[in-house]
Each structure stands twice: as structure tokens, then as C-alpha cells.
Amino acid sequence: MSATSIPTSSNPVDNASDPSISVVMVVRNEEKYIAEAIQSILDQTLSDFEFIIVDDHSTDRTKEIIGAFSDSRIQLFDNPNTPGKPGGLNFGYAQAQGRYIAHMDGDDISLPDRLRLQYDFMESHPDIGVCGGGMVKFYERKWFNQERIVHQPGQNNEVIKKMFIGRIGVNNATALIRAKVIPDTVRYDSQFNCAEDYMFYSVLAQFTQFGNLPDIVYKYRRYSSNLSKYMKGTKRRDGIKAHLIHLHRIFSEVDFAHKEKFLMLLHDKKTKLKLHEVVEVYRTAGFYEFNNYKDIKSLIKARIDFIGYAVTRPVNVTLTLYWLYYKMHSAVSQCFSTKSRNDL
Numbered sequence: 001m002s003a004t005s006i007p008t009s010s011n012p013v014d015n016a017s018d019p020s021i022s023v024v025m026v027v028r029n030e031e032k033y034i035a036e037a038i039q040s041i042l043d044q045t046l047s048d049f050e051f052i053i054v055d056d057h058s059t060d061r062t063k064e065i066i067g068a069f070s071d072s073r074i075q076l077f078d079n080p081n082t083p084g085k086p087g088g089l090n091f092g093y094a095q096a097q098g099r100y101i102a103h104m105d106g107d108d109i110s111l112p113d114r115l116r117l118q119y120d121f122m123e124s125h126p127d128i129g130v131c132g133g134g135m136v137k138f139y140e141r142k143w144f145n146q147e148r149i150v151h152q153p154g155q156n157n158e159v160i161k162k163m164f165i166g167r168i169g170v171n172n173a174t175a176l177i178r179a180k181v182i183p184d185t186v187r188y189d190s191q192f193n194c195a196e197d198y199m200f201y202s203v204l205a206q207f208t209q210f211g212n213l214p215d216i217v218y219k220y221r222r223y224s225s226n227l228s229k230y231m232k233g234t235k236r237r238d239g240i241k242a243h244l245i246h247l248h249r250i251f252s253e254v255d256f257a258h259k260e261k262f263l264m265l266l267h268d269k270k271t272k273l274k275l276h277e278v279v280e281v282y283r284t285a286g287f288y289e290f291n292n293y294k295d296i297k298s299l300i301k302a303r304i305d306f307i308g309y310a311v312t313r314p315v316n317v318t319l320t321l322y323w324l325y326y327k328m329h330s331a332v333s334q335c336f337s338t339k340s341r342n343d344l
Contacts, residue, residue: 019073021049021115021176022096023104026079026088027066028056030106033221034065040109042071046116049102052095054079054088062106086188086196093187096179103175107221114217118176121213128156129181129208130201132170133217140221149216156209163202164250166243170210172197174218181208195242202246 023041027034041051051071055063056079066076077095081087093101100122104110118131125131137148152170153159159169186203188196201210 019048019050019098020119021046021100021102022098022179023049023051023102023115024054024089024092024096025052025104025106026054026056026085026092027058027062027106029058029060029062031058031061031065033107034062037104037106037108037110038066038069038074040111041104042069042073043112044110044115045113046119049073049115050075050096050098052077052092054092056085056088057083082190084190084193086190086193089188089196093182099179101177101179101182103173105173105220108173109219109221111217111219113215114174115176117213117215117217118174121211122176122178125211127209128211129178130170130204130210131176131213132172132210133174133213133215135171135174135218135220136216137220137222150220151214152212154212154214156211159210159212160205163198163205163246166198166239168198168201170201170212171218171220172201173220177204178208183207192242195239198239199242199245202242202249 025037030037038051051074053066053074053076055066055076063076066074075095077091079088079091081091100119102115102118114133118133122128122131132152134149134151137150139146150171153162162169182204186200186207189199190196192199
């Protein structure tokens with residue numbers, strides 16, 4: 001597919017034939033904010049980039065607004081893959097020529113020094129494959145305009161710990177990725193349309209290290225139509241499923257008592273779990289220093305009650321169990337974070 005032709009820019013590019021960074025943005029029906037998002041990239045203090053915009057079947061004026069920009073760094077494509085962000089990102093990555101790939105969303109704002117700060121960091125840290133940064137979440141409501149700053153851990157081992165408990169550990173929209181660390185087999189999975197980022201990074205963590213800048217580099221816009229009620233439910237379900245797959249991958253690498261039974265529990269092989277079964281697996285796997293059934297039962301049930309999970313839902317019980325394991329055995333997360341990349 002050929003890119004939409006855009007007139008030559010008045011803002012010169014350092015090396016147009018081989019850009020340092022490929023900014024990839026997947027958009028769908030972003031007519032309200034797309035101009036501001038694009039301008040925030042064009043105004044970057046580092047100008048050596050290409051800007052790949054993949055339109056994911058917009059039905060509003062999004063493409064018309066993009067086409068009005070006269071900057072040669074912009075390349076506009078239609079998403080030829082399955083509709084959705086995963087397919088759009090995979091296509092955008094395939095077009096990228098830069099040594100680094102930067103994320104951008106069509107309703108957000110990149111602060112002017114974002115690419116420069118991340119590029120300089122990556123150039124001086126060749127062991128890091130993914131670099132994120134701090135961001136400000138802001139709301140556009142007349143009655144609520146509070147801003148919230150979101151930072152992620154700076155060190156790789158802390159990022160890995162967050163992945164262990166179901167968090168990405170990188171503000172995804174701020175990510176700058178070293179293109180060469182992405183294996184051909186690692187792509188965004190359309191089966192996880194609302195958790196594609198967690199799946200992508202949890203797999204990529206097997207091949208490279210992560211880091212996050214303390215600098216605020218991005219403004220993330222929150223508004224009522226960001227995510228529908230249906231999509232919020234889908235996001236939660238996809239997130240749980242992706243988390244379980246990641247945990248299975250990790251625990252398949254570790255030996256412990258009754259491992260087979262525990263992995264079956266993780267894979268949700270049973271349609272319904274009883275609390276005493278969870279306690280038995282927990283006890284026999286040696287996940288706590290005592291073997292008293294009543295104490296373990298009370299501990300698990302208290303945690304389930306606290307987070308409002310139903311005991312009869314296997315996935316929720318499993319996640320609760322892993323949460324307890326993580327909290328009480330910090331050594332395991334240290335083991336995963338320091339494990340040699342060659343051993344994975």
C-alpha cells in the first residue's frame with residue numbers, strides 16, 4: 001500500500017532517508033483532537049523522524065484533517081489488517097524505517113522535548129530496549145479539570161515486578177522502542193484488543209530490558225467517550241486473560257511442589273473452584289511458612305473479600321492467589337528480574 005502524498009515540509013529533517021525515529025500513531029474517529037496531537041509531534045525539538053499515521057477505518061473527518069498538514073515526514077496509510085489497534089500497530093511497525101519506534105495516540109499531546117529526551121537516553125543506554133516516561137493525565141470537564149501525574153519505575157527489575165502483578169510498568173503511549181530488539185515473532189495480538197499492550201511488553205521482556213525517565217514527556221487526555229462501558233468490561237477480561245498467560249509463562253520456568261496441579265489451576269481447567277481446593281494447592285505448593293489449613297483459608301478469604309472477588313470464579317481466585325504469593329515471596333520477583341536473558 002502506498003502512503004498518501006504530502007507536500008514538502010518547511011521544517012527540514014536531519015536525515016530524511018534514514019530517520020532516527022519512526023513515530024507510529026493508529027487513529028479512528030479522532031477529528032476533535034487529531035490536529036493538536038499531530039502538531040505536538042511536528043513541534044518536537046528533535047526533528048529527525050518519520051510520522052506514520054495508520055487510519056483504522058475512520059468515518060468522520062479524521063483523514064481530511066490529517067491530509068491538510070503539509071509536512072513531508074507524515075505518511076498516511078489505511079489499515080489493511082483486521083480492524084482494531086493491534087492490527088494497525090503491526091502494520092505501522094512494518095512500515096517503520098527508524099532505529100527507534102515511538103508511540104503516539106491521536107487524542108493526546110507529546111511535550112516538545114519528549115523525543116529528544118528519550119533518544120538521548122537510549123543512545124547512552126544500549127542495554128535498554130524500551131524507554132517510557134512520565135505523563136500527566138488530564139480531564140476535559142467543566143466540573144472536573146484535575147491533573148494527575150503518573151510515573152513508572154526507572155529500573156528494569158521494578159518494571160518486571162509490575163508485569164508480574166498485571167501492570168505494564170511503562171506508560172504505553174510514551175514508549176520509545178529500539179526496533180532491533182523486537183523479534184519477528186513478537187507482534188500485537190488482535191485476540192487481546194483491549195490488552196494488546198500488556199501482551200506485547202510481557203513477551204518482549206524476555207528479549208530486552210526496560211527503563212523509564214523521571215521527566216514528564218506526555219499529556220494523556222481523559223474524557224467520557226475514551227472507553228465505553230462495554231469496552232471497559234472487555235478490557236478487564238482481556239487484561240485478566242493476558243495476565244494469566246504471562247504468569248503461566250513465568251511459572252513454567254520455575255520448579256516447585258505440585259507444579260502441574262498449580263499450572264492446571266492457572267489455565268482454568270476446572271469450571272468451578274471451591275475454597276478448600278484453592279487452600280490445598282496453596283498449602284502443598286509451599287507458598288507460605290505455615291501449613292495450618294484454617295490460617296491459610298482465612299488469609300485467602302480475607303484477601304478475596306477485600307478486593308470483592310467471588311470465590312467461585314476460578315480466574316479471580318487464581319489472581320488472588322498469585323497476588324498473595326507475590327506479596328509474601330518478594331524473592332521470586334527478584335529471581336525473575338535478575339534472570340539472565342539467555343536463560344529465558
